[in-house]
Amino acid sequence: MRLVPAGRSVADVGTGDGKLAAWLAAAGHRLIATENKPGPRLEALRILEPLGIECRLGDGLEPLLPGEVEVAVIAGMGGRTIGRILAGSPEVVAALEALVLQPMQHGEELLADLLDRGYRLSGRVDVEQRSRVYSALLVLPPYSIAR
Numbered sequence: 001m002r003l004v005p006a007g008r009s010v011a012d013v014g015t016g017d018g019k020l021a022a023w024l025a026a027a028g029h030r031l032i033a034t035e036n037k038p039g040p041r042l043e044a045l046r047i048l049e050p051l052g053i054e055c056r057l058g059d060g061l062e063p064l065l066p067g068e069v070e071v072a073v074i075a076g077m078g079g080r081t082i083g084r085i086l087a088g089s090p091e092v093v094a095a096l097e098a099l100v101l102q103p104m105q106h107g108e109e110l111l112a113d114l115l116d117r118g119y120r121l122s123g124r125v126d127v128e129q130r131s132r133v134y135s136a137l138l139v140l141p142p143y144s145i146a147r
Contacts, residue, residue, distance in 0.1 A: 018044030060085030066095040079106030118142035
């Protein structure tokens, strides 16, 4: 995803098949992937382990410590699920420089909630997946200096 600020450490939250994490690592980012389902995690590990990418089992951002990564990528989920993930790990979220979010539905609702809480929309890119177009968002916390 070209919205991820260059040179940042990244969490691929809900990595699924691990392909996005692998692509981000190839683009020069240090990665930690998370997946909450054991089966998909094992599938992701087939791609990620040979690349030296750790894939932690757990829900959302919960497997991460505050400050462990600078950017969280949460893609391929509903906006309400993304909101729940962010609300579930406030210490981790508070330590992030940026969020790259790709909600599959309820995206405007998620964005409105984040803007109401002082976050700033820094970038938006349309992404086509399976003949549908979704918006990927670069969202910065009120105090962030990332670009």
